[in-house]
Amino acid sequence: MKYIGFITENTKIEGSDSFAYMLSKPPNKDEDILKKVVKYLDEGVIIFGWMGYSYDFKTKQPIAPDAYYTDGVYVWPGYYSYYLNTYSQELDGDFVEYLRENKFKLKDKDAIIRLVGSLEVELDEKLKASFSSPEDHTLSLDGHKVK
Numbered sequence: 001m002k003y004i005g006f007i008t009e010n011t012k013i014e015g016s017d018s019f020a021y022m023l024s025k026p027p028n029k030d031e032d033i034l035k036k037v038v039k040y041l042d043e044g045v046i047i048f049g050w051m052g053y054s055y056d057f058k059t060k061q062p063i064a065p066d067a068y069y070t071d072g073v074y075v076w077p078g079y080y081s082y083y084l085n086t087y088s089q090e091l092d093g094d095f096v097e098y099l100r101e102n103k104f105k106l107k108d109k110d111a112i113i114r115l116v117g118s119l120e121v122e123l124d125e126k127l128k129a130s131f132s133s134p135e136d137h138t139l140s141l142d143g144h145k146v147k
Contacts, residue, residue, distance in 0.1 A: 001122055002073060004095050005041075005080030010054050013126055019057040022083065025090040034084060036104045037091060041081040044069030045112045047120050054079050056086065070119055072112040073098070 006016035028034050049067025056063055067078040074095065083089065106112065 001070075001075050001119060002095075003076070004074050004092055005076040005083070007057075007077075007079070007083070009057060010079060011077055011127070022089055023058075023087060027088040028084075028091050033091065033096060034088060037096065037099060038081045038084050040071075040099055040104050040106070041069065041076060041084070043106060044071055044076065045106070045109060045116060047075065047116055047123055049078065056082070068123060070112060070116070071106050072108075072115050072119075075119065075123060 003013060003015045006013050007022060008016040008018045047068045047070050049065050052066040053062040053064040054066055055061065063079045063082045065078050069076055069078065084091075
């Protein structure tokens, strides 16, 4: 499983980048590719989600849904397409090449759905392993910490 689009302040997982680092990258200049990538991300198969949302760290606007998606190879957070649309950040070259090879289409949605159970377990283990302290085991809901 490959991870893409994770922001450390939202999801501490291997390979995530800070929000500041994300904003420091040059903007994507190919609007056509950006639209295709965002459409692809929005069509991903949900691994798991919950009632909740995250916030845009710059504008404080809510971003929903709070969920994780996959295409069977890559996994991304629900907020990734929002940030691409809002900040037009630089796209990962390997990810774009992978999408081009697949003509920006999910390969076999039924096969991906059959993988979701094992991907859910793997992602859950990764997320749990990324917690470094008891404070990391809390969710922030409107500024209030809930265990």
